[in-house]
């Protein structure tokens with residue numbers, strides 16, 4: 001699978017994402033500037049985290065209108081893979097590739113800390129190297145990670161099994177105490193209906209090497225590399 005990373009002004013997590021992808025894929029991802037207009041030849045488009053356009057207006061709202069996003073949308077409509085992490089997830093919701101929105105954290109504070117994610121389904125190209133129901137450690141670093149969608153959308157996401165990850169305790173329990181940003185139904189990440197677009201707030205790329213303090217995020221990149 002050939003991967004590329006899209007960069008917008010203010011994005012700052014592309015190096016970490018490139019290192020994580022290269023460690024699993026064996027080749028460096030293509031780097032694409034937001035003013036480019038095509039993603040031809042790529043199987044996977046990754047939108048990394050950061051502060052695109054300084055988080056002005058709303059996180060991800062301006063990036064969603066960059067020229068490259070038309071090509072990313074067409075790529076997704078053709079059945080291509082897309083991964084959005086943190087600001088990347090926000091950009092995917094603003095683009096309409098994933099439903100809902102990421103609101104200001106319930107505490108109104110920027111949260112920078114470890115969390116545990118429960119794997120809600122492990123039969124996807126992104127998650128098949130985890131076990132269903134398994135928890136893994138990830139790092140959150142965001143001001144606007146409070147996932148919101150209306151009740152019908154949340155019911156549909158649950159009914160169609162499109163919730164990828166939930167914030168839980170290490171033992172896998174959903175509790176309000178560990179849903180630190182206040183996300184609806186403790187949702188940390190969701191899939192598109194064809195399971196080829198994944199957006200999540202915490203950063204799996206932060207834990208892909210023992211030198212980083214853990215490798216809990218590596219199975220996600222290994223799974224993509226093996227697809």
Ligand SMILES: NC(=O)CC[C@H](N)C(=O)O
Nearest residue numbers: 049050086087142143144
């Ligand atoms: N690490 C990130 O991508 C942060 C996303 C966004 N700037 C926020 O604070 O919510």
